[in-house]
Amino acid sequence: MAFETINVEVDDHVALIKLNRPEALNALNNQLLGELCTALEEADANDKVRCIVITGSEKAFAAGADIKEMSEKSFVDVFSENLFAGAIDCLAGTRKPIIAAVAGYALGGGCEVAMACDFIIAAETAKFGQPEINLGVIAGMGGTQRLTRAVGKSKAMDMNLTGRFMDAEEAERAGLVSRVVPAKKLLEEAMGAAQKIAEKSRPSTLAAKEAVNRSYELTLSEGLLFERRVFHSMFATEDQKEGMGAFLEKRQPQFRDK
Numbered sequence: 001m002a003f004e005t006i007n008v009e010v011d012d013h014v015a016l017i018k019l020n021r022p023e024a025l026n027a028l029n030n031q032l033l034g035e036l037c038t039a040l041e042e043a044d045a046n047d048k049v050r051c052i053v054i055t056g057s058e059k060a061f062a063a064g065a066d067i068k069e070m071s072e073k074s075f076v077d078v079f080s081e082n083l084f085a086g087a088i089d090c091l092a093g094t095r096k097p098i099i100a101a102v103a104g105y106a107l108g109g110g111c112e113v114a115m116a117c118d119f120i121i122a123a124e125t126a127k128f129g130q131p132e133i134n135l136g137v138i139a140g141m142g143g144t145q146r147l148t149r150a151v152g153k154s155k156a157m158d159m160n161l162t163g164r165f166m167d168a169e170e171a172e173r174a175g176l177v178s179r180v181v182p183a184k185k186l187l188e189e190a191m192g193a194a195q196k197i198a199e200k201s202r203p204s205t206l207a208a209k210e211a212v213n214r215s216y217e218l219t220l221s222e223g224l225l226f227e228r229r230v231f232h233s234m235f236a237t238e239d240q241k242e243g244m245g246a247f248l249e250k251r252q253p254q255f256r257d258k
């Protein structure tokens with residue numbers, strides 16, 4: 001499908017989705033979020049795709065929800081249309097691994113989209129923030145919830161109450177991002193990580209993602225039980241025999257997703 005606010009390329013089993021509204025620092029309007037959702041559904045359904053990377057521009061991953069589009073809406077408007085619920089559910093509902101490759105601003109909804117991905121690789125230029133407080137509102141797509149789970153209460157409160165930005169180094173220290181790389185290397189690093197994931201057995205990548213995500217929802221004992229049962233179930237796959245056999249035979253595994 002042809003998109004206007006994002007670009008999508010599928011290469012070597014990786015779908016690269018580039019947010020593309022440079023005139024508005026990739027602000028997330030309805031069209032962009034709708035197109036992102038369609039692209040994610042297509043990537044999830046495309047057998048060739050084994051991992052997804054979402055990125056923005058050098059200056060901005062996304063500077064938040066589109067303030068121009070939102071500013072005149074009433075409570076009844078946003079409540080009735082359930083503003084932005086679909087987009088974030090779409091990200092959270094994607095089964096294949098998603099990496100956010102963030103350079104520049106990831107603010108408000110931009111930070112929330114990045115956090116709804118499975119992990120974030122940041123350029124040294126990245127700046128994360130939940131500045132909605134400056135607009136007389138609060139975060140609405142995870143900035144008070146996912147951010148708190150990622151960086152703890154103190155930093156999450158600081159960012160949500162003062163609206164200050166966190167640079168890449170602080171974000172890595174706080175556990176919000178998994179790696180920080182020079183801006184020029186961002187895409188190479190993210191695509192490299194995606195390639196590594198793409199080489200694994202698909203059943204195990206889907207299962208690993210599902211199991212880590214359950215840790216958000218379950219008590220420790222329930223989460224550990226879920227993990228153990230999924231681990232047990234992996235012994236029903238041919239790829240478990242191949243992976244362990246290849247290790248013992250000192251060769252690379254040839255996974256067949258079976």
Ligand code: CO8
Nearest residue numbers: 024025027063064065066067068083084107108109140141
């Ligand atoms: N929405 C719309 N347009 C934007 C946005 C935005 N979020 N951010 C930047 N732009 C536009 C600017 O208006 C400007 O357009 P123009 O040239 O036509 O005036 C263009 O992008 C370039 O921006 P600046 O000139 O401001 O660039 P600077 O380099 O001077 O500043 C900043 C960059 C610091 C990123 C600045 O643009 C800024 O502060 N942007 C707004 C950041 C913000 O407040 N984000 C939060 C938005 S609210 C939100 O995300 C809520 C999401 C959750 C909703 C959930 C509902 C359930």
